[in-house]
Amino acid sequence: MVLMNFSTKQNFQILAGVAFVIIMALGNYGGDFNANFSDSHSTTIAKVLPANGFQSRIYFGDAVMKLAQNGAIDKEKFLELYQERDGLPQEFSDLLFKPSPKPILLTKDNANYYLNFLWALGLSNYMSVNSESPVNGEHLMNLASTGGWTLGKAENGGEYFNKFKIVPLTREQEQLVKKIAENTFRPCCDNSTFFQDCNHGSALLGLLQLGAAQGLTEAELYREALAFNSFWFPDSYIQTALLFKAVKNIDWENIDPKTVMGKEYSSGSGWYENVNKEVTRLGLIPKVDEGGGSCGV
Secondary structure (H helix, E strand, O other): OEOOOOOOOOOOEEEOOOHHHHHHHHOOOOOOHHHHHHHHHHHHHHHHOOOOOEEOOOOOEOHHHHHHHOOOOOHHHHHHHHHOOOOOOHHHHHHHOOOEOOOOEEOOOOHHHHHHHHHHHHHHEOOHHHHHOOOOOOOHHHEOOOOOOOOOOOOOHHHHOOOEOOOOOOHHHHHHHHHHHHOOEOOOOOOEOOOOOOHHHHHHHHHHHHHHHOOOOHHHHHHHHHHHHHHHOHHHHHHHHHHHHHHHOOOHHHOOHHHHOOHHHHOHHHHHHHHHHHHHHOOEEEOOOOOOOOOOO
16 A cells, blocks of 8 residues: 555445345344344444453553654654544553553554554564565555654654564464464455555554464454454444345354455455445445544554
8 A cells, every 4th residue: 555645434334225134134023124223233333343342362561662662653752643632541651651461452442542553563573574575675665554654763664664573473473473464454455464555454463463472373363353453444344244144144243253354355355345345236325434544643
C-alpha cells in the first residue's frame, strides 16, 4: 500500500433481503419479523464486538517501554497526539514508562491505542525472516506502514524497520509467526500480514510476535488475530458474521479463525467478492456504521 490519504473505513450494511433466512437459521420461527431480525442483528454485533471487550492472552511486558527507549516511539509526540484527542488514558501512557504483565482487554474504545502501539512493534521488532519480507526493498520508505509512522524520533518510520530486538523470538517462533502472517489478511488491501505495507499489517505482525514469544499455539494466535482484526475492521467482520450465520448456519464463536483470516474472506478483494458482493446479491441494504480505523496515526 503506497502512503497517503488511504482510508479503510467502509459503510456498514446489514442483510435485509435474507432476513428470513437468518431468522430461520437462528430458530426464530414466530413473532414479529422486524423485531426478530433486529434481535439477530444485535446478537451478531454483540458476538463480533463484545460489549465487555475481547480478553486477550497477550500482554506487552516491557515492549512499549523498549520501543520508547529506542526512539521507535517518541513519547512526547505520542502523548501530544492523544492530547489533541482528549488525552491518553493513564493505563496506556504508563506503558511508555514501565512494564505491564496485564493481558490486553481489547474494546471498541481502546482498539486505536493498541493499533498504534502494535504498529510500532511490528514495524521495528527484529526477526531474521524479515529479510524475506516484501516490504524490504526499494519502496520501503514510501509505504503507509513506514512513511506513515510519524510518532518516532526519525522522520520516516522506515528507519526502524526490523531494527530492534524488542521481543526476542526463537527460530521456531519466528517460523510460526511467518507462517501465520503469510496466511492472514486485512480488508483494506490484498496483502498478507507478512507484507506489512500498512499500519494494520504491522500491528497484527507485532501482535503475533508477542503471542508467539509468550507461548501461544498456532490456533490461539489465529483466534487472537481474528479478534483484533474484528475490532479494527468492525463493519467488515460484522458482515462476515452475518453471512456465515445466514448461508452456512455457523455462529461467530464457532467459526474457524484460520478460515476467516485467510485471503478468501479477509483480503480486500476476497472480502468484497465472497462477503460484501454475496450479501448484496442476497439483498443487502445500508444500516449502521460501526466505525473502523484508517491507515494513519
